[in-house]
Amino acid sequence: MDTLILAVNPGSTSTKIAVYRNRKEVFREEIRHSLKQMETHSSLSSQFEMRKALISRALEKHGIAPEELSCAVGRGGQLPPVKAGGYLVNGAMKRRLIEGPVIRHASNLGALLADGRRRQVVRGEPTQPGQAAVGGGRVRHGRPPPRRPSPSTPTPPRG
Numbered sequence: 001m002d003t004l005i006l007a008v009n010p011g012s013t014s015t016k017i018a019v020y021r022n023r024k025e026v027f028r029e030e031i032r033h034s035l036k037q038m039e040t041h042s043s044l045s046s047q048f049e050m051r052k053a054l055i056s057r058a059l060e061k062h063g064i065a066p067e068e069l070s071c072a073v074g075r076g077g078q079l080p081p082v083k084a085g086g087y088l089v090n091g092a093m094k095r096r097l098i099e100g101p102v103i104r105h106a107s108n109l110g111a112l113l114a115d116g117r118r119r120q121v122v123r124g125e126p127t128q129p130g131q132a133a134v135g136g137g138r139v140r141h142g143r144p145p146p147r148r149p150s151p152s153t154p155t156p157p158r159g
Helices: 035-040 044-061 091-099 106-121
Strands: 004-010 014-021 024-032 071-075 085-088 131-136
Touching (some): 004 044, 004 106, 035 044, 044 106
Parallel strands (some): 004 071
16 A cells, blocks of 8 residues: 655745655655745744645645545654654644744644644544654753653654
């Protein structure tokens, strides 16, 4: 069975996306955002809808229907220090990125856009296929921070 993965990397002036089929790139696109677009969509919540629509158009242009996607992966997000790696997008992560990110930046939309894509395919909590994940994490002073699970810290995937 083919695995079709959408990768999303939102930046301050563009949204980079790529789709991979079984580890082989199907397409890659950098969607540039004009100064006028960014002025019109100054809040991250407004940018979310704009970028989501632009991603949908790019997928459609390349003949990929949302239901064909196996999963979506978002890059970035200004979370507190966590162990580097991939994390399933969950409610705690989304709340932190929306309500209290370390820094307000477009990269915070990575997890939200990946999850928004997934929710078009699968309703409810993350399942296989159709899950959303985000990659990232920072290391302080050459070593990862101690693991202290809390309700506001995303839980790493098991397995």
